[in-house]
Amino acid sequence: MISHTALQTTNRVIAAIFGGYAFTWGLSALGITAMVTLGIDFHEAETGMTLVAFLVFLGLFLWTFASASMLRVWLILAGGAALMSLIASMLQTSLLS
Amino acid sequence: MxxxxxxxxxxxxxxxxxxxxFVLMICFFFGALSVFDREIDRWAIPDTRFEPQPMPSFDEVLKPVFEQLKPHPLDMAATAERVIGPLPDPATMKLESVYAYTTHRDPVLRIGGEFGIPNQPKDPADDHLHVHGWATVNPTTGETLSSDALKIGSEWFYPMHFNLHLTWKMLGYWIVGLAALVMLAALVTGVIIHRKLFSEFFTFRPWKHVLRSSLDLHNITGVVALPFHFFFAFTALVIFASxxxxxxxxxxxxxxxxxxxQLEAERTGLPHDKSGVAAQMASVDAMVAEAKRRWAERDMPGEVGYLFIDHLGDENSYVSIYRAGSDRVALVGEGIHFKASTGEVIREQPPRSVVSSINEFLTGLHLQHFEHWMLRWLYVFGGLMGSICIATGFVLFVEKRKAKHAKACSQGSRIVDALAVTTVTGMVMAALGMLVANRLLPVDLVGKGQWEQNIFWSIWALAFLHAAWRSSPVAKARHNPAWRDQSLLIGMLSLAAVVLNWITTGDHLIKTVFTDTYWAVAGVDLSLLATSLIAFYAAAKLRAPVVEQKKTDTALNRNKQVNAYD
Structure with missing residues (x-):
């Protein structure tokens, strides 16, 4: 029988690693497409985002462990990731057309 | 929670x-060794113990070498899995692009190229498919080095620190990436949980109980080199990000x-695709001379670090020549691009933008190909500080829990301690055993490099078995004799490596330091001797009588800071 605490801990670890990664991915995609929309060179935008991305990931990673509500953590990480990826895809489509 | x-x-x-x-230990230790990867290569391949060479003449030395270059069997196999239908005979494949790369520390030159294939990829997104070939060339003779001569520094220790040699599905890269993120998190959380950060700069009490002194050492190595650790873990992620x-x-x-x-190709004039019209290549040496003239004109004379030719044999072919970054942090730069058929300049790279300057500075500072020996040694010490910080972390973990685990008849501390022995001393033994094997195996042994790799893994596996077998006292809250055993072995192996280098090559320290100075080999030998001394000293200290159980308990009770989040 897995204890309640073990499940909670596993939830936090998964949220910190995978949720944090998904959010970082979405943010980078959004950042790059938004900057390209503003006329910035693609590789410049990509490089700029990689310099920011892992600091954001680090912040999210620690926040996941410090936060009181795991529901809020998952809503922000997964919801943010999905929303930002969607907007990034839409921006890409409009840039290519 | x-x-x-x-x-x-x-x-x-x-x-x-x-x-x-356990992963970070590998990254920090092999990362520290990677600072001198080229020097370790020289030690392991005595035929290449000569002075670093500039980029050789393309027309006279490299052109015939590239004509001999064949698709590498490893990449043939890897590409065959990604394409539809069988690959053509490697002998008939046409070379489409070539590169050559060297630094101020390389006597030998790395070259490679891409061979075109007619096959369609299995995954439509997997375009730009080529089979790669690569080789190492002696620029003084134009001869290719045997691929059995493993460059232990740059082909084994160096990749170990970023991919653990787990290349299946890039698994090693992802594990190391997660470890880098956790390193950043460990640094931030370490600062948060320690109240008296400033005083820890100056606190080291080696005479105290093992728990207290290893906590001091953990803090001091973590805090003093904190910017170093943070920087390396962070740039590791940035380097592989895109x-x-x-x-x-x-x-x-x-x-x-x-x-x-496509837009970039139009803007820069560097053709993105072939034209389909065959063309001859003009003298590349003349282009190199022109590039050097232009660098000198800009008041930054320099050597060629990287040379690249795309669309070989086509009208659209171009030659890119980059300046070596020996005198500054960025690896290579100031690219000048020529039309291959005529030798006229197509484009001179404009100065970097702010964002790419920051990026090149950060990655260049991690990869350190610049010429600054003092800084290189500081990198090694930084890497070793990181290793000590992690190793003492393991000791702390075990020391805090082993009494409790012994009472509860749990094997937890024992397992962690055995794994710690394996990743700390076992890892060093594997690296040293590989060097010893390198000197013992005959030079012309077929598959010598593969033998060395097998020996490396075998010693590490044996170190684990030994640690698991010897660590039973930990489960009774006593010291683990495996630390002492393996320290002794490290002392003996590193001494053996120095002696074997002397016997098999005649390069003893008096020669490499004084009479016929060759610092690459002397440096490795001296580091091995230092390792040997430290290991024997550690083994002697570990022979000291074991601290009594009662004392451990008092230390635990006194140590509220450590126990706060147990």
Missing amino acids: FNSLRMSMGWVHTWMGLVLG NVYLPLSYTMLKSLHDQHE
Whole structure:
């Protein structure tokens, strides 16, 4: 029988690693497409985002462990990731057309 | 789940640090060795013990070498899995692009190229498919080095620190990436959970109980080199970001990226594709001379670090010549591009933008190909400080729990301690055993490099078995004799490596330091001797009588700071 605490801990670890990664991915995609929309060179935008991305990931990673509500953590990480990826895809489509 | 920020941060520090600490130990130790990877190569391949060479003449030395270059069997096999239908005979494949790369520390030159294939990829997004070939050339003779001569420094220790040689599905890169993120988290959480950060700069009490003194050492190595540790873990992620960790331009943003490449080709005049019309190549040496003239004109005379030719044999072929960054942080730069058929300049790279300057500075500072020996040694010490910080972390983990675990008849501390022995001393033994094997195996042995790799893994596996077998006293809250055993072995192996180098090559320290100075080999030998001394000293100290159980308990009770988040 897995204890309640073990499940909670596993939830936090998964949220910190995978949720944090998904959010970082979405943010980078959004950042790059938004900057390209503003006329910035693609590789410049990509490089700029990689310099920011892992600091954001680090912040999210620690926040996941410090936060009181795991529901809020998952809503922000997964919801943010999905929303930002969607907007990034839409921006890409409009840039290519 | 956690009652306070300090509790939750303490949990992250302890448990994530423990689990990924085993990986971080490998990254820090082999990363420290990678600072002198070329020098370790010289030690391991005595035929290449001569002075570093500048980029040789393309027309006279490299052209015939590239004509001999064949697709590498390893990449043939890897590419065959990604394409539809069988690959053509490697002998008939046409070379489409070539490169040559060297630094101020390389007597030998790395070259390679891409061979065109007619096959369609299995995954339509997997375009730009080529089979790669690569080789190492002696620029003084134009001869290719045997691929059995493993460059232990740059082909074994160096990749170990970023991919653990687990190349299946890039698994090693991802494990190391997660470890780098956890390293950043461990540094931040470490600062949060320690109240008296400033005083820890100056606190080291080696005469105290092992728990107290290893906590001091953990703090001092963590805090003093904190910017160093943070910088390396962070730039590790940045270096592999666009290719491995956040490959947006190969996946989600591929269309945008491909469109950008086309626009970029139009803007810079460097053809993105072949024209289909065959053409001869003008003298590349003349282009190199022109590039050097232009660098000198800009008041930055320099050597060629990287040479690249695309669309070989086609009218659209171009030659890119980059300046070596020996005198500054960025690896290579100031690219000048020539039309291959005529030798006229197509484009001179403009100065870098702010964002790419920052990026090149950060990655260049991690990869350190610049010429500054003092700084190189500081890197080694930084890497070793990181290793000590992680190793003492393991000791702390075990020392804090072993009494409790012994009472509860748990094997927890024993398992962690055995794994710690394996990743600390076992890892060093594997590296040293590989060097000893390198000197013992005959030079012309077929598959010598593969033998050395097998010996490396075997010694590491044996070190684990030994640690697991010898660590039973830990479960009774006593010291683990495996630390002492393996320290002794490290002392003997490193001494043996120095002696064997002398016997098999005649390069003893008096020669390499004084009479016929060759610092690459002398440096490796002296480091091995230092390792040997430290290991014997550690083994002698570990022979000291074991601290009594009662004392351990008092130390535990006194140590509220350590126990706060247990």
